[in-house]
Amino acid sequence: MAPLDPHSYADSAQPLTTSVDLAFFLDFDSKTILGSATLHLSYAYTGELYLDTRCLHISSIVGPIDEPLSYVVDEPQPIKGSLLRVSLTNHSSFTVVYTTDPSASALQWLDPAQTAGKRLPYLLTQCQAVHARSIFPCQDTPLARIKYSAKVNVPKEMKVVMSAAHLGRSAPSAAEAKGACHESKWLMEGRIVEYFNMEQTIPPYLFAMAVGDIVHADLSPRSRVYTEPSELEAAANEFSGTEAMMLQGEALFGPYAWERLDLLVLPPSFPYGGMENPRMVFLTPTVIVGDKSGVQVVAHELAHSWTGNLITNATNDDFWLNEGFTTYAERRIVEALEGKERALLHVGLGWTGLKEEMERFKERPEFTKLKTNQDGVDPDEIYSQVPYEKGFHFLCRIEAEVGRNTFDNFLKKYISRFRFTSINTETFLQFLKEQFPGIENKIDLDVWVYQPGIPSDAIEPESAILQRVLALAKGFNSGIRVSEEDCSSWQALEWQIYLESLPRKLQADQISELNERFHFSENHNWEIKVAFLTIAAFSGYEPCFPEIESALHSVGRMKYLRPLYSGLLQSSSQAKELARCVFADAKHKYHPIAQAVVQGLLLKFDQ
Structure with a gap:
C-alpha cells in the first residue's frame, strides 16, 4: 500500500x-x-x-x-x-x-453587496x-x-x-x-x-459551480458568455473573438473534445485570472478593459482544453505538464491571430516574470525545477510562474531542435496518445525519446527537468518592439524617458512590460513624474495599474497609498494581491501598517485561497 x-x-x-x-x-x-x-x-x-x-x-x-x-x-x-x-x-x-x-476552502459565499447587481447573494467555487x-x-x-x-x-x-x-x-x-x-x-x-x-472524465479539481444573478449572451453556436446583468454587454463585446480562437486551437492541436466553451465572468473576488473548468471557463472581471487586451487569458484557458484538461498532470509535482504546455499553446494561438511580434511581447513579459520567480525562490530552489517534490508543501503557497514559463521555454527549446513542423506533429501525437489520462513527467520524457531518438544527446533533459534555475540554452525572446521597450525601462535610472514618438503605437502590453521591467524601488520624484505624465494609478487596465502601484508599494510612496488601498479592497485576484501586499510589507513602517489594516478590513472579500496566501505573506514579512 x-x-x-x-x-x-x-x-x-x-x-x-x-x-x-x-x-x-x-x-x-x-x-x-x-x-x-x-x-x-x-x-x-x-x-x-x-x-x-x-x-x-x-x-x-x-x-x-x-x-x-x-x-x-x-x-x-x-x-x-x-x-x-x-x-x-x-x-x-x-x-x-x-x-x-x-x-x-473551495467555496466563497458573497452577500448581495459584494456583487455587481447587489440584488442576490452569490456562490463560487x-x-x-x-x-x-x-x-x-x-x-x-x-x-x-x-x-x-x-x-x-x-x-x-x-x-x-x-x-x-x-x-x-x-x-x-x-x-x-x-x-x-x-x-x-x-x-x-x-x-x-x-x-x-x-x-467526460475530469480530475476532481476541475469540478466547478457558480450560483447567483446570472444571465448570458451567445457568442457562437458553441459558446456563450455568462455574467451578472450589468456586465453582460461589455463581456460579450470583449470576448466576441472566442470562436476564432477555438478554430485556431483545433487547427493546431486537433478537435475540441468538450462540445462547448462557455465563459463565466465572476465577481472581482475570484482569486485567479481564469480557471480552465471544461465547458465553463471562470474569468476575473479585471480582463474586461474595453480594448480586448485581456483576451489572452481566454486563449490560455481555451488551450487547457487540450493540455491540462484532456491530458492532466498526475500530481502537483508535475504541474508544468499542465501549465508549460498550455502557455506554449496559448502563445501559438495568439501568434496565429495577432502575429509573431505580439506573441513575442507576451513571451518577453513571461521571461521577466520567470527571472523574478528565480529571485523569489532563491532560498527554496526546489521550486524552480520543472519536476518538483511537494511532499509536505501546500501547492497554493508555492504557486508561481515557474511551471508556466520554464515549461514554455523547455518546449521552445525542443521545437528549436526539431523544427516547428515536426514539433507540431509531435504535439498532435502526444495529445492523441494520452487524451483523457493523467500522466507524470517521466511518461512524457519517455514519449519524447520514443519520438525523437537521441534527443537527450542534443538537449540536457536532466538539467531542464530536474535541476533548479534557468538552463543556459534557454532561448531569450527577441523582437524590435520588445528590445526597445526593455531598453527604455533599463535606462530609466539614467534619465532616459519614454517619448511621445516611442509610445504613440504602444498598446497595453507594451506598457505592462515597461512598468514590470522598471526597478521595483524608485525615488519619490521618479514615481511622481511617471504618474503625473501617464496617470498610471488611474488606468482602467488592471495589469498597468497594479504594475505601477507595485512600484509605489515597494518604494513606500505614500501619495499612492489611497489607490493601493482601493485596489486591495476592489479585487481578490492573487496576481495583484501578492505583489501589492509584498511591496507594502517590505517597505516603510507606514506601509506595513497599511497592509495590516487593509487585510483586516478587506479579507472577508477575498476567496479563502487568497486569504491564506496573504496571511502567509503577513507571517513571512511582518516580523
Missing part, C-alpha cells in the same frame, strides 16, 4: 472512483451545502477505502440498499485535511450524506489545487479522473452554472428528495432544481 499523490490520502492498493452523483441543497443563510455524494468505484472492494475531506460534517454513509456503513474521520492535517475511512464489504458504490463547513475535498468527499488527486452528475437545489430566482452539460430545470420532487440529502429541506417552497451531467 502506498499513497498515489503527496497531497491526497488515496491509496494505490484501493480502487479509484469512476463517477460521482451529487445532490446539493444550497443554504445561503448558513453558508453551507447540504449534500450527498454517491461514489462509484472501478471494482467491488472489501476493506477500508480512503477518501479526502476537509471540514465536511458527515451525517451518514450507506450502501446501495441503504445499509449503514461504518466509517472513521481522522484528525485534520494542515494541508491534506481529514482522512475519511469507509469500511466496505464487496461494495462498488456507496453514498455519503454530509454538510460543508462555512469555512470550506475554486477547487484547484486540492480544494474539491471541501465540497464533497473524493480521491482528490488528478489520477482519479471522474465523470459526475449533479442536481442543485437553489432559490428559484437564482441561476446555476457548472463545468458540465446543463440538462434542465424543474421544481423539487419528493422522489429525488428521498434519501438524497436532508430530505425535509429539499421540498421547501420557492426553490428550483437544476440538473447537470459531465460525461
